[in-house]
Amino acid sequence: MRVVWKIGGSVLSRPKLRQRLNDWLRYWPDSESVWMVGGGAAADAVREWDRVHQLGDETSHNLALSAMDFNAELVCQLLPGAELVCTGPELEQALARRCPAVISAGDFFAWAEQASRERLPRSWQLTSDSLAAWSARQIHAERLVLVKSVAIPARTSLDEMARGGVVDALFPQYLGANVDLWTVDPVTIEPWRLTPSPVMQTPKSL
DSSP states (O other), X not given: OEEEEEEOGGGGGSTTHHHHHHHHHTTSTTSEEEEEEOOHHHHHHHHHHHHHHOOOHHXXXXXXXXXXXXXXXXXXXXXXXXXXXXXXXXXXXXXXXXXXXXXXXHHHHHHHHHHHTOOOOOSTTSOHHHHHHHHHHHTTOSEEEEEOSSOOOTTOOHHHHHHTTSSOTTHHHHSXXXXXXXXXXXXXXXXXXXXXXXXXXXXXXX
16 A cells, blocks of 8 residues: 655644654555655745745745755654655655655656646645645555644545635645545544545546
C-alpha cells in the first residue's frame, strides 16, 4: 500500500514531533511512505508579502512552494532514513529502497506538471492539501492522510470539510475516487477513515 502523509505546517511546532512522525511511520509498517509538508508560517509570510507588494499569482505560487521546501527539510531531519525527492523517478527509487520519500515541492511539481501536461492553478485557493490530493492520484497512492493541528469530528463529509475551511475549496475535485482519505487526531494520533464525496474531475495519471 502506498500512503501519502500530508503534514500541516502548523503541526511542525508541536512538542515531540519527532516521536509522532515515527509513530505515524510505523502505523502501516509495510506501506510505501510518501510525505508532503505544508508551508505553515512561512507560507503565511508569503501571503502577507503578496498582499503588501502585489507579487502576483505566479511569484506567490513559487514562493509558497519554497516555503513547503523549507519545512520539508525539517521533516527529513526528523524521519529516520528519509530522502528528499524532486521527481517521480527519484520518488520511486527511494520507495524501492524502503526509504520514506519527502517531496521537494518546488522541483517535484515543476516535474509533475510537465509529465502530466496539466497545469495547476496559480491561486491562494489552491493550498498544500489540494497539492497532496493531486499528488496522491498522480503517484497512484491508495491512501492520503491529513495531519492537521485541528481535530476533525468523525463522519464529517468532504464537502463539509471544504465549506468549513478545513481543506480548500478545490480539494474535493483533486481527491481521487480510489484514494482513501484519513485524518489524524493531533493529540491521540488515532486515524479514522473518511468516505470521500464523488470526484468532479480526474486529471491524467503520470
